[in-house]
Amino acid sequence: MSFTRYAIYFVPPEGGLADFGARWLGWDVGTGREAPQFNLPGLDDVTMTPRKYGFHATLKPPFRLAPGRSLVELRSAVEALATTTAPALADGLALSRLGRFLALTLDGDASAVSRVAARCVEALDDFRALAGAEDLARRRKPGLSARQDELLLRWGYPYVMEAFRFHMTLTGRLSPDQAAHWTQAVQAHLPDMPRPFRLDQIALVGERADGMFELVQRYDLRG
Template identity: 65%
Template sequence: MSYTRFAIYYVPPEGALADFGAVWLGWDCIAGCDAVQLDVPGLEDVTKAPRKYGFHGTLKPPFRLADGTDLTGLTAATADMARACAPGHSDGLVLTVLGRFLALTPVGDMNGIARLASTCVKALDSFRAPPTEAELMRRRKARLSHRQDTLLERWGYPYVMEEFRFHLTLTGRLRVEQIDLWTDVVGAHLPELPKPFTLDQIALVGERPDGRFELIERYTLLG
């Protein structure tokens, strides 16, 4: 498979939460195939934006490979990083409204998860091609703060380091009047959420030519 971009995700291990994420979004990034989506009116529309990424929490945002690098080197560097990284922990995951979309977010002490994300961004940065002017302009349409713009210039993405907030996206942007409805719908279908939540593995994923992301390899955190 030829990939256009790569990213480092947290992808829930096979089990109830991963199964839910696949049938909720309609895309199974672990198997790299469509999943039969839950029969919920309107679900296809509200999950259109996050569907192609699969059910995940971003640690290092999608990037194109820099000149002189390749997937073989990226997989080796990711394995080296994972061997040195300690797992991140929080008290659990909860359903949260972030802006106008729904996601699962950690509660409690999130310093370990934030540390892990920062490590992923920094340690693999030599594999990231710089953003194009068009990509920078598209990001800046979001009315970034001065700090977010600085992070965009340095790391290719505005929501990293202290601007990072770990989340597993469940919907695209909702209308205000839809939020309560979809909060109830998600809550009715969610499996039991982990308490505590342990992020002890990371996933290297790739964007296929059709624009969808799939799992390439998992790595256990051994630091």
């Protein structure tokens, strides 16, 4: 399998949370296959945007490989990163509204999880092809702060380092009425949330030619 882009995700291990995410979005990133969605009218439409990425939290945003770099080298680098990075804890996960979409976010102090994400962004940056003018223009949406613009130019994405927020996206953009409806729907289908939440592995994922993301390999954090 060849991939057009790569990213570092948190992908839930097999179990209730992973099963929920696959059935909610209609795509199982762990197996790279479609999943039967919950029988909820309109769910297919409101999950269309996040579906291709699978149920996950982004730690290092999607990037194209830099010239001269290979997947074999990237795998080795992610393995080395995992062996020197300690697991991270937060109090748990909770359903939140982030702007106009719904996501699972962290309860309590998120600094340890943010530390892992920052390490992923920095340690693997040599594998990221520099963003072209078109990519930068697309990312430069109205409302970016001066600091977020600096982060975009340095790391290829504006919401990294201190601008990072761990989240597991569940919907596309919703109206206020839709948000209230889908909040209730999510709550009715969520499994028991992990308390505490433990980030003890990272996942290398790839974007296929059809635009869907799938798991390449998981790596235990052993630092």
